[in-house]
Each structure stands twice: as C-alpha cells, then as structure tokens.
Amino acid sequence: MMQFDNIYKISDAAKEALNQLMREEVYPKNALIQPVGSSCRTVYIIKKGSARIFYYKDGNDITEHFAFDNDMIVRAESLFTGQPTSKGIQTIDRTEIIALDAFKLFQLYDQHHDLERLFRLIFEREYVNTVKRLESLQFKSAKERYLDLLNSTDYVQKIPLKYIASYLGITQVSLSRIRNRLL
Amino acid sequence: MMQFDNIYKISDAAKEALNQLMREEVYPKNALIQPVGSSCRTVYIIKKGSARIFYYKDGNDITEHFAFDNDMIVRAESLFTGQPTSKGIQTIDRTEIIALDAFKLFQLYDQHHDLERLFRLIFEREYVNTVKRLESLQFKSAKERYLDLLNSTDYVQKIPLKYIASYLGITQVSLSRIRNRLL
DNA sequence: TAGAATTTTTGCCAAAGGTCAGGCGGTGTA
C-alpha cells in the first residue's frame, strides 16, 4: 500500500473504510485500463509498473502523462467535472494497480473528514506537478524537456520513444534526432 | 463577493469566519502585488480587473497565468508546498481584489469542514484549468492557442501583446506576425 | 503639445521542429 502516512495521518476508522474500497488489479503490458471517451470514476494508484494517459489529436496518439510506482493516475478534467474525457489510460509494462471507486471515495468524505483532507493534499500535489509541467512546456526547448525527463526517473529507459516524443510535445522523428545529437 | 454558493453552500458560521478573513484591496495598473521570490501566503480573488502570474526565464518576462473578474489567483507551487516561488503577481489594469490569508484559511478548515470542502472544490477547478492549458501547450500551434485565448474572454483585447506572447509560449515578434496573417 | 519611452510591426536570416519517404534491425508468426 501507498505511503499515505507521509502525507497525512488518518484515523484507523478512515483507514479501514479506505481499505474496503481498494481493489488490487494486475494488468499485462499495453492493457487499456480506461478507454478514450469514458468518464473518470476510478482513482488509480500504481503499486508497481507504469501507465500513461493518452488521447488522439488529428489521428495521432499523444501521451499526456506518465505514472510509475506509487504514483496516482486520474483524468482530472473528468474526475472533477463529471464530464467524459477524450483521454484514455493504458499500461506500458505489466502493472499492479490499486483501484478506488471515486464516487464511493467522495462519499466517504462526509463521514471521514480526515480522508477528505488526505486526498485533498494528494490532489494538491498532483496539481503542483501539473503546474511544473506546464512551466517546462511553455518555455523550455524539446532538448531541455527530454533531459529533464531522463533525470526524473530511470523508468524512462523502458518507455517506447513514440510515447516520450508526444509527451514532450514533439514528433518521434525530432526526438530521435535530439537523441542522436546528444551522443 | 464571489459566487461561492454556486460551488458549494457553506454554513452561516463558516461564511462569517470567511468574511472575517477577507480583506478588500485596490491596486492601480501594473502594481506588483507579490514580488518574484516570495512565498504564496495569500489567496487572491479578483473582484474586478485583471492580473497575471509571471516569472523570469533567461531575463525574459514570462506570463504564466491570467486572471480576470471572479477568478482566483494563487501560486499553487508555493501555496501547497510552503516553498518560495520564482513567480510574482502583478495587476494588468486597476484591480479590486479580495485577499485571504492562506494560513488562517487553512486553520479554519479544522473548525469548518464545509470551508475545507468549498476550497477543495475551488482548487480542483483550478487544477482542471491547468490540465486543459497543458493540453493546449503540448500540441496546438501558436496560432491555435492564440485563437483559443481570444475566444476565452473579451479581456484579452486589453492585455498588452507582450504578455500574451509569453503566455502562449512564443515571442512578441512571432505573435505580431501571427496576428498580421490572421487579417 | 512636444519629446521620451514603450509597444508593436517589419525585414532578414538562422535554428528548431515537422513531413514524407525510405532503410535497417529485431520480433513474431505462419
């Protein structure tokens, strides 16, 4: 289980209620966990493995987000609005995941305020990560962004180049050239 | 005052406590509300006017965010981490603002859970906006982003081009050319 | 209102990145 305790300590009762909600799921490589066009009704936490959020733009597969061990993965624009999203979630490697029914989780907030607080803090972190990513997309060169990503996690080595390229906002071809020039 | 009620109704007691925290401030055009390098300890809500979050990259002034009537403006990466940020806040026009001491607000959460919920929901909206902006920076052309911005609010007409350019992730010169080509 | 300062536009050239097409090596499968 995730190290929630580092973020905010919740009561045993809340912990118990939360545990009731958790479903452990294991997916093979390249499994489509959530299809494009669905609504986000599940909060996923990656126990071990890797996954990505993606969508199609002009027929091209674009990776918006990567998640690895202990990362949470949700499609915020759907989870927090109730609207369906044109984004999907797919595993990259074989992945062990903890799935939480979002609706039930939100319902628990009424009984367990500490649970609401815990998840508020968790989502705040995600928010901050998103702001930082925005910053890097706004004014860093593709090469800088690639180097930043390389430094962020060793997992990057295992991710197909095509996923990385769109995540960086460039084409595979350009990323291949950037890599080449780095040698 | 903001239409909080549309988001989540809070008790009279919470409303009262919140009102105690609110300071109304009026700033002239181009006023530096929060300097670069400071920590974000205040939640601002714009009553009337416009402001921006900006920072310097390689000596260039970069606008990260615009806010207009009824928008909240905070530097999330500092507010939620406690770390100082290299970003500042500046008015664009004469602006009437409601300022909330963030520390006191967060303290109120312990007594007023409905206040915590209200602000959780408010920040979730901000989070969603940030995700959408990320999406547009990742794979839309500068021209598309400019047109999107134009459609988003009439205020854009009043914002200096140099602010808009960096917000879109391009230089003033490029934006000027894009504008020209649109005629 | 004149002059200064700032903002926006334009021209010219360079660099980054996109598009299209083909090549090459590894993997899977009949």
Added chain:
DNA sequence: TACACCGCCTGACCTTTGGCAAAAATTCTA
C-alpha cells in the same frame, strides 16, 4: 525459414518560430 510488422533512425526538404535590428505606432509625461 520466410515474411510481415514494428520501432527506431536517417535524409531531403518545408514551415514555424526565434534573434537581431530598425521602423512605425502608441502611450506617457512634463
């Protein structure tokens, strides 16, 4: 084994955007 497929690389050429500089337009201010 042969062949198809996939992922990544490379070349040629094009488009978008950047850098620099200067002109034009606008705004500020005395």
